[in-house]
Amino acid sequence: MADKLRTQQQLESLQNKYIGTGHADTTKHEWTSNIARDSYASYQGHPPLLHYMSIGMGQPMEKVRMHCMERMVQPVGPAPPVED
């Protein structure tokens, strides 16, 4: 029993430390949001990619970066209603 508890604790600490660490009840929304946020963070972190997008969109890089940041707030729409 103690073992199980420890596993649980370890998992929780991991989930706290690393965003996106899943759990048994990860929903599709959580999963896709997480992936989308990772992508948006990656676009900003790679300067050539941001540059590429900014040229395609005809916007300065700072605006594209803001757009990516903003999309990270709710990348795939609101969570589906919880069923009881």
Added chain:
Amino acid sequence: MANVQATQAFYSLTLEPSSAPTAACTCNVIPGLKSQDQQIFEARGQRILLHRIVENEDRTEVKVSTFLDQDVFGIVRGVSAFRIPGTGTDQLVVSSDSGRVVLLNYDPDKNSFKRIHQETFGKSGVRRTVPGQYLASDPRGRCVMLASAEKNKVVYIVNRNAEGGILISSPHEANQWASLCFAVCALDTGWEHPVFATLEVDYNDAENDPSGEMYERREKQLVYYTVDLGLNHVVKSWSDTVDYSANMIFGVPGGQDGPSGVLVCCEDRIYYRHDKSQPLSIPIPRRRGATEDPERKRCIVAGCLHLSRARHEFFFLLQTEDGDVFKLTMAMAEDASGRRTSQPESMSMRYYETFPVAKQMLLIRKGYIYIAAENGNNKLYHVNDLAEDIEFEPQNYFTSDSYSPDPEESYEALYFHPRGLTFTSLAVDIPSLHPLMRTQVANPLNEDAPQIYAIQGTGATSAFKTIRHGLEVQEIVSSPLGAIDYSNLWSLKHRASDQYHSYLVLSSDYADKTIVLSIGDEVETMENSPFLTTRATISASLMGDATLVQVHARGVHSILESGTVNEWPVPSHRTIVAASANERQLLLGLSSSELAFFFMGDDGVLNQLEEMPEMSGKVTALSVGQTPKGQMQAKYAVVGCDDCTIRVLSIELDSPLEARSVQALSAVPTSIEVIEQIEPDSGTNVSYVHIGLQSGLYLRAVIDDVTGELGEVRTKFLGARPTRLFPVSLADSSSCVLACSSRPWLGYNHPLSTIYTLTPLVMAQTLDAARGFVSEHINGLCGIQGSNLLIFELGSVEKRLSTETVGLKYTPRGMARNPWNGVWYVVQSEGNTLSRETKKALRAKGDGVKKLEDGDVKMETADGDDADMKDTTAPAADEENDVGETDRHLGLSRGLGHWASCISAVDPVHAKAITSSIEFGENEAALCVAAVAFESRNWEVFVAVGTGQHLGAAAGADVQTKGFVHVFRLVDEGRGLEVVHKTEFPTPIYALLPFHGRLALGVGPELFIYDLGMRALLRKSRGLAVPNQITSLQAQGNRIIAADVSESVTYVVYKSTASSGAPAGAADRLIPFADDTIQRWTTATTMVDYETVAGGDKFGNLWVVRAPEQASKEADEEGIGGFIVNERSYLGGAPYRLELRAHYYTQDIPMSLQRTALVAGGQEVLFWSGLQGTLGILVPFVSREDVEFFAQLENLIRAEEPPLAGRDHLMYRSYYAPVKGVVDGDLCERFSKLSFDSRQKIAGEVERGVKEVERKVQEMRGRVAF
């Protein structure tokens, strides 16, 4: 993760590193310089650079010189510099993708970066929660903060200990779950506890609310994090809600200098916020003009602060997305006794200038503004005026007095009039290549080496560039000297102690005569010169103090200072064929293979050595070494004979003309020069012998000072003509050699890399001979081109590429070359920009406003190339001078959802201008272009352009995105375009390809083949090729390679009914037969051979894939009844899978790939160009041995010198997929920069000498590229 060497391995080299800046800051890293003399620390791609601004005394010549440039093999994301109190120079901080913070120092002795600290705080790679995205350092140099896009922040406290060492604390974390960080800056708090401000959004509530209500109510917070230096921890000390559109924050000076706090830049407004002061707000003025949308709100994209600590004054320069720069100042409230308090009362803004949109704008204390431009050339402006005069342009001056700092409250927008440069002037335009949209290597002029044609830039600064490997030359004088061709010239001083040259001796072998010009204020023919003019001169030189020695075929004519002429006649039946002299020694080669040697005494008289040793063959060239400083005689002379040998002879008086060593050559030497040059390694002078051969080869070898043996031979092929060498010296008096073959080359020690470099000079015609030329006004070179005398100066030898530019209108998207001549068709399109038609309509509507915009405002030219610009607009004069200087300076008129687009025919070869241009209307954007010869029209060449209409329109919008293919007929030898027709397609067209006398094009995932009809294109064949969207097409034979936007490439075979004998009416078929296993977001592809494709993707990878042999064979089986037609699809894809042959992460996004040779007589390489301005090559290894050697070398260097920013090199090159079949040449080239011990160690490991390894590394580049 071993480096797997597959069947074919490549050596990757960067020819021109990326020029796009990612971050920059000012710093003071050179000890001993004034604090005003700031340097610029800049990150570009994977390199970090230090620049200095060098100006002459009266500031007429300003230069931005890069004095250190290092590849860190990691993605640099932020740089910062700060001064730890009590230290002499600034510390540099680099945040990269290594998950580490790196503190660097500049080491002025070694001219290198010294890593002080490297602290790991997270995983490597660009990740959402690993800090590195943002970097801010305390203005008082006490701590740095790194933050990630989400959640994590880490603060390091830095200190100085008593010994002067830098200490760094353990990391202090300030993490906040589910909070996104939009911006970070450091507050100026004086000497109180350091504070960092961030803009954060908490998404936790929005995430858990299915109704979406919480999302609507989300808020952006301005958060203060205080670093408590006493308690040694970081606390969130204050937070307040700000306008949700906030995107940038700047720390306002504090302490004695100002109120502290932050400027929060939002859409259309700027706020001042602080926990101890009242907030203030001012709108960002919008542009007024007929073609400007008055409702469009601007954001701040860059800014910088100027703070005068002595006067406690400060201001900000803030740049909007249009490039307009505003000067923001703050006024402080005064207390009862009239003293300034630290409570700000109002802010005021003044329109300052319009600059290119900056990634980072830096104000340099010397009075310059450095624009690290997002797109196009980086620029340095000289600040003439800080716009302090209130009277000037009162309409462009605004204050915050009447504006409420409440974001909810409505306010009236402000408007200003943009204009040309007024307060500043362009000091330096630093040539840059970003963004590089496409390149093509071609040689329409049949020059020695092909040129790189590139489309580059965005908006109004777009350009078509011709890039050549070579140094630019500024011609000063070019004057014809009569009908006869001259073969050699010498520039001579009158006395050895003179500063300037006095005589120019030109000799013509053909006419057997010599002419002498005198150099004074003018260069003119000397009528009664002391020289012998009736014969051709073999050599002329100044010997001793003031003796002029002229060697001609029949003798030696020496003119003493007194005017006395001594003549030494050649022994009978012999002539002089070669001669060389230094200050005291003269060596002659006679037609009888004998050598005659003279030594000049102090009286200026030549004394002959009695011995006349005979050489093994006819003497063809010889050279005596330069007289070393402070000595009387040089040690060695080198004599070349027609038996393809050279001999090193001792010419010291105690052992005259004793042979020391012999070296065999591949051809007859035509020219030999012994020159002392600095060996960069040791910094000492070493004698090098430079040898030019009949075959156009050039060799350089070191003469051992003791034994006279030759060693370290380096070879390079220069051109088709015999190589002739001329010792010259540069403006900075470093000695170098000019080698003239079918074009002239300069051999010099590169100032930055210190490697001996050979670079051609860009000249219309080659030089026959060249010498140094120093007069009162000119310090350059003089040369002969046939019968022309040319006097020229060399520009900087730092840049090895020279460019010619033709201006374009909008961002270029694609180009195609006319198959018959050197005309390119460039399609351009610009998003969110008003088209010409719309602008015309708007202008017609608001004519009054237009007058103000164009007439009242005088323009200054920002670019130096306005003459060039006028050329380009001249043929298109009917177009109402659309891209005039105003547009070019202020940028194009923006309009959300609008597209401006056109196609231009560009002739970069003869006209050097746009020869014809057609605009697209109806919100179309041109995306791709191809020059197609249609078989049905008797192989007449047409230009096809693929466009998209209403690109980027939302799914529910009332307009639909679709595509067109426009066809243009060529007139006037391809220089003109004429509309034929256009054909509609359901999706935008991204790829076009001439294929078997027809046009292949990609419509979404489908591949079509069309023929030209009378009123539209006619469909001939259709096939589903890729899963999503075809972005690029290539073909060889019946094989078409279709690249998908996200799913790599698919090989398609075209089965024609005509060849298969199938029943009439059966359609031609397109059958995909091989595709890839990995998703690759392909940007560019090229076929390396029939089976192999090289490509690049959006994430910065280069890869080479190959079709399996069976698939390839099966696909090519005759006819339509073959096996491949009935082959079953495998796992939902094509029947066969491609094999990966090479994979390599370059960081920059490859936009063009081409298999081509880059130098005359060089092997073919895979040339690629990247979006951020990188030019690179992949060189296929020829021998297995080389692969092993370089792979081992790469491994050893990796271990010996881990990259500076802390990224693991192998991990870096394997960013998305393990590196395969590619050796990183850039890393191998670090070898020569390693310390002596490291080099010894590595050379020992590979069982070779240090010099040999260096030679191998350099040859790998020199053989195929520059």
